[in-house]
Amino acid sequence: MNDIMKLDNRLSxxxxxxxxxxxxxxxxxxxxxxxPAGLARKAPPKLPELSELDVVRHYTGLSKxxxxxxxxxxxxxxxxxxxxxxxxxxxxxxxxxxxxxPLAHDKTxxxxxxxxxxxxxxxxxxxxxDAFTLQPAAGAHSEFTGLLIAKAYFAKRGENQRVDIICPxxxxxxxxxxxxxxxxxxxxxxxxxxxxxxxADLKAHLGDRxxxxxxxxxxxxxxxxxxxxxxxxxxxxxxxLVYMDGANFNALIGIVKPGDLGVDxxxxxxxxxxxxxxxxxxxxxxxxxxxxxxxxxxxxxxxKLEGGTxxxxxxxxxxxxxxxxxxxxxxxxxxxxxxLLMHSKKELAQIAENAILNANYMKSRLQSIYPxxxxxxxxxxxxxxxPAALAAKGxxxxxxxxxxxxYGFHAPTIYFPLIVHEAIMIEPTETESRETMDSFxxxxxxxxxxxxxxxxxxxxxxxxxxxxxxxEVQAARQPNLRW
Amino acid sequence: xFIANTQKDREEMLRTIGVSSIKDLLKQVPEKFLYPAFNLPxxxxxxxxxxRRMKTLAAANTPxxxxxxxxxxxxxxxxAVKSLISRGEYLTAYTPYQAEASQGILxxxxxxxxxxxxxxxxxxxxxxxxxxxxxxxxxxxAAVRITGKKKVLCQETLNxxxxxxxxxxxxxxxxxQFITIPAKDGFMDTDKLAALLGxxxxxxxxxxxxxxxxxxxxxxxxxxxxxxxxxxxxxxxxASLGLFIPPGDYGADFAVGEGQSLGLPLSYGxxxxxxxxxxxxYVRQMPGRIAGMTKxxxxxxxxxxxxxxxxxxxxxxxxxxxICSNEALCALSATIYLALLGPEGLKxxxxxxxxxxxxxxxxxxxxxxxxxxxxGTFFNEFVLEIKGDAAELRExxxxxxxxxxxxxxKDLYPALGPGALLVCATETKTEADILRLVKALGENI
Numbered sequence: 001m002n003d004i005m006k007l008d009n010r011l012s013x014x015x016x017x018x019x020x021x022x023x024x025x026x027x028x029x030x031x032x033x034x035x036p037a038g039l040a041r042k043a044p045p046k047l048p049e050l051s052e053l054d055v056v057r058h059y060t061g062l063s064k065x066x067x068x069x070x071x072x073x074x075x076x077x078x079x080x081x082x083x084x085x086x087x088x089x090x091x092x093x094x095x096x097x098x099x100x101x102p103l104a105h106d107k108t109x110x111x112x113x114x115x116x117x118x119x120x121x122x123x124x125x126x127x128x129x130d131a132f133t134l135q136p137a138a139g140a141h142s143e144f145t146g147l148l149i150a151k152a153y154f155a156k157r158g159e160n161q162r163v164d165i166i167c168p169x170x171x172x173x174x175x176x177x178x179x180x181x182x183x184x185x186x187x188x189x190x191x192x193x194x195x196x197x198x199x200a201d202l203k204a205h206l207g208d209r210x211x212x213x214x215x216x217x218x219x220x221x222x223x224x225x226x227x228x229x230x231x232x233x234x235x236x237x238x239x240x241l242v243y244m245d246g247a248n249f250n251a252l253i254g255i256v257k258p259g260d261l262g263v264d265x266x267x268x269x270x271x272x273x274x275x276x277x278x279x280x281x282x283x284x285x286x287x288x289x290x291x292x293x294x295x296x297x298x299x300x301x302x303x304k305l306e307g308g309t310x311x312x313x314x315x316x317x318x319x320x321x322x323x324x325x326x327x328x329x330x331x332x333x334x335x336x337x338x339x340l341l342m343h344s345k346k347e348l349a350q351i352a353e354n355a356i357l358n359a360n361y362m363k364s365r366l367q368s369i370y371p372x373x374x375x376x377x378x379x380x381x382x383x384x385x386x387p388a389a390l391a392a393k394g395x396x397x398x399x400x401x402x403x404x405x406x407y408g409f410h411a412p413t414i415y416f417p418l419i420v421h422e423a424i425m426i427e428p429t430e431t432e433s434r435e436t437m438d439s440f441x442x443x444x445x446x447x448x449x450x451x452x453x454x455x456x457x458x459x460x461x462x463x464x465x466x467x468x469x470x471x472e473v474q475a476a477r478q479p480n481l482r483w
Numbered sequence: 484x485f486i487a488n489t490q491k492d493r494e495e496m497l498r499t500i501g502v503s504s505i506k507d508l509l510k511q512v513p514e515k516f517l518y519p520a521f522n523l524p525x526x527x528x529x530x531x532x533x534x535r536r537m538k539t540l541a542a543a544n545t546p547x548x549x550x551x552x553x554x555x556x557x558x559x560x561x562x563a564v565k566s567l568i569s570r571g572e573y574l575t576a577y578t579p580y581q582a583e584a585s586q587g588i589l590x591x592x593x594x595x596x597x598x599x600x601x602x603x604x605x606x607x608x609x610x611x612x613x614x615x616x617x618x619x620x621x622x623x624x625a626a627v628r629i630t631g632k633k634k635v636l637c638q639e640t641l642n643x644x645x646x647x648x649x650x651x652x653x654x655x656x657x658x659x660q661f662i663t664i665p666a667k668d669g670f671m672d673t674d675k676l677a678a679l680l681g682x683x684x685x686x687x688x689x690x691x692x693x694x695x696x697x698x699x700x701x702x703x704x705x706x707x708x709x710x711x712x713x714x715x716x717x718x719x720x721x722a723s724l725g726l727f728i729p730p731g732d733y734g735a736d737f738a739v740g741e742g743q744s745l746g747l748p749l750s751y752g753x754x755x756x757x758x759x760x761x762x763x764x765y766v767r768q769m770p771g772r773i774a775g776m777t778k779x780x781x782x783x784x785x786x787x788x789x790x791x792x793x794x795x796x797x798x799x800x801x802x803x804x805x806i807c808s809n810e811a812l813c814a815l816s817a818t819i820y821l822a823l824l825g826p827e828g829l830k831x832x833x834x835x836x837x838x839x840x841x842x843x844x845x846x847x848x849x850x851x852x853x854x855x856x857x858x859g860t861f862f863n864e865f866v867l868e869i870k871g872d873a874a875e876l877r878e879x880x881x882x883x884x885x886x887x888x889x890x891x892x893k894d895l896y897p898a899l900g901p902g903a904l905l906v907c908a909t910e911t912k913t914e915a916d917i918l919r920l921v922k923a924l925g926e927n928i
Contacts, residue, residue, distance in 0.1 A: 030842075282611070283754030377511065
C-alpha cells in the first residue's frame, strides 16, 4: 500500500468541527411549539459536525478499506456471494416502490401486491410448495417463522408434547438457536462417516416427542442427503414435520424441487439464491414455503387475487400473527423478483449447474494439496482442510485465510461446519469466471509452498491490509463499543 | 444469466474434474428427483424488458398524497446518503468475518453504535435488528431473561404491530403474562400503572411518542417502574430525539426504536432498521452483532466483531438470540444521515416535523365536523375525530382527490369510535399539501 492510500481511520467525530454543517431543514410551517419542560432534550447528542464533503470523503474512504463482491473474489462458503445485478438496485429504487407506505390502501398498492403475489407463485413452483409467506426479514427469522408454524400446527392437533427438534451436528447455528427461542429442545444427531444423516441413528431419536426434523439440503458439507426420501418418510411416520433450511438452495434451483423430497416447510434466503446484496451484514429477506396443510398458519397479511384485483388479507384465524411489523423486507424482495424475471426455467437450472460445476472444479484442482473432507463430488461448495505438512509446522486454517487476503482474495468460510477440524469451506458461486477461480487455486497452492518454506510469513499475515491481525481478546475483555 | 462460463470453459472444467457431463456430478441426487417439470416461464426477459416491467409495476402503485404514519414515516433522504450506500464496496460485502479486509464496514458499525448511543443517551448498542418491532420483542425477551420474571406490562397505546410481533417472540411458553396498562385521554394512565406494578413484574414496555403520536411522560413511567424493581423498555422515535428527552436520561434499561425514521425509504415496510441499545450491565444480554475498537499487533487502531460468545454460531441453542443477518446497510444509511445532519440538523428535523404535524392539526381542527381527539404534546401524528366513518371518508377522498387522509382506527381501537383517524405530517409536507388535505376534508366530511 503506497503512501497516498495510507489508512486514515479517524472516526467521524474526530473530524468534527463545531459549527460545521451539511444538511439543513428550513422550517417554513410556523406552528406553536410546546414541549413540557420535563420532556425536552437537555444536551445535544454527540454527533459529528461536518460539511457534506467531509461526510462523503469519510465514508468513501472507509468503503475503500473493504472487500466486496464488486471488488474481490469472495468465496465465503454457505453465504453464496454471487454477483448482485445492478438492474436490481435500479428496480428497487423506483419511486413507485420506494415511496409506498406499508399501510397504503390496497388500491394504491397494486404494483407491489402483484409483484409479491407473482414472486410467491414462482417460489411455490420452484420449491414444490403450496404457499409462501415473504414476511421474514432474513434466514434465521424465516426459521423462527417456520418453527412457529410447526408449533401452531401441533397445538391445533393437540400434540403439544412434541417438543423436540432434531438436527444434524452439521447444522447452521441458527437452527438450534431458533429451536430454543421457541421453547423446543434440540436433539443433535451425528453425521455418518460420509457426512450424511444416518437413518438408523435418526430412527433411534424419532418418536412422539419429535416435532420437527430440520435438515439443510445440500448440507453444510456441500453434499446432498441422498437418502432424504427415506429420512422424510421416517419423520412423517413418527408424526413429525420436515423443515428444510434452504440457505443452500443455490445448489438446487431449477433442478430439484424440495417439496418432492418430502419437505413440509422450507425457507429461502433472498441474498443467497436470489442475488440480492448482503450489504455488509444485511438486510436480507426470507420466505417460508409450506405444504397445503400448514398454509392456514402463515403470518398475516397474505396477498390474495380476486377478480383481477390484489388485496391484503388479515383474516386468517389460525395465523401465527406477525413476526415483524408490516409486510416484510419488500425492498429486498423487489430485487429478487427482478432477478427471477431475467431467468427462464432453463436459465434457473443453469444457476445450480454452474454453481456445482465451479465448486467441483475448484475442489478437483485443490484436493491433492488441501484434502477434501468428503470423497464425493460436491454440490455448490466444498469443505477442504489444511495440508498435513503445514499443520505439522503449526500452521492453521486461520493463517492460510489471512494470507489469502494479501493476494486480494476474501477468505473462504473457516472453522465451519464445526464437525470438520480446521475446515475451509469454499463456495465460488456460478457467477465467477474460470480465470478468477484458477487464480485463487494457484494462490492457494502458492500459499502451501510459502508455508512450507517460511511458516512465519503466514503466521504474521496479512501483511498488506490496512491493519495487521487484531487483538480480539482485548476487544472482548475491555469492550470499547462506542465513542 | 450472469454466468461467466462459456461452453468451452464448461467442457474444459469437466475434463479437469474427470467427468463428461454436469449430470455426472449429480449422482448423489436420486435420479427421480432431478429435472422435474416446473410451472415457470419458458422465456426470460432481457435487462431492458425487465426494467420496463418493473417500471410498469412501480407505476401501478398509483401516486397520491399520503398522510399515513403509524410506525413508518415519509422522510426526505439526502442525496449523499443514497450515493454513499449504493457504493458496491458496502452494498456487496458480507458480514465482516475477516476483520482485516473489512475495516471499512466494521468502523461504520462502530460509528453507528456510537451514534445510537449518543442519540438515545445509552451506554451501548448493537449493530441492528430487523425493525423496531423485532428490537422491541428482543428487548422484552432480554428483560425477562435478566429478571427471571414473567409478567410484562405494556401500554394500551403501543403500536398494535409491535404487540403482535412481541407475542410471537414469547411463543416458547404460555406462562408469560402480558398485561395492558390502560390509557386515559390517549396517554398511559400512570395511576393504573402504579396499581399493576408488583414484585413479579419483569418490565414496563412502552413507546413514546405512542401510537397516537402523543409524547408519554416517560420519566414518570420509568421512575414508577424502577421503584417497584421492574426494568424499563422504551421505544423512542429517533427523529423525535432532536427535541425530546432521550431514554437514557430517564434511566431506561433498554431503548429501542424504528430507524426507518432516519432517512430510510418506506418500501412497503422494509428493509427498516431495528435500533437496540441498553445499559452497560446488560451488554452481554444483547442479541446480534456488536463491533468493538481494538488494536492490531503493531498497536494500530482497528475494529472487530466482538462479544461473540452471545451469538448463535458459537452458543447454538444457548445463544441470546438466533439473529444472524441484521440490517447493516440500513444502519450505515442511518449513520451517514446522522453525520450529515449533525446535532443541529437533527434539532431542525425534529422541529420541522413537530411543526408540520402541529400546523396540520391546527388547520384540521378548524374544519367543520373534525376535531382533535386528544390534548397534549404530539410528534409526527395525531388522532383526529371526524363526524361519520373515517374508513368511508378515506375511500371517498382517495378516489376523488388522490389523497390518503390517514389511518382509520376503528378496527384497532373500537372504543375510539368510527370517526377516529390517525393523521401524520412529516417534514416532507408543504403548506400546499396540507391545505389540500384540509380542503378535501372540508368538502367531504
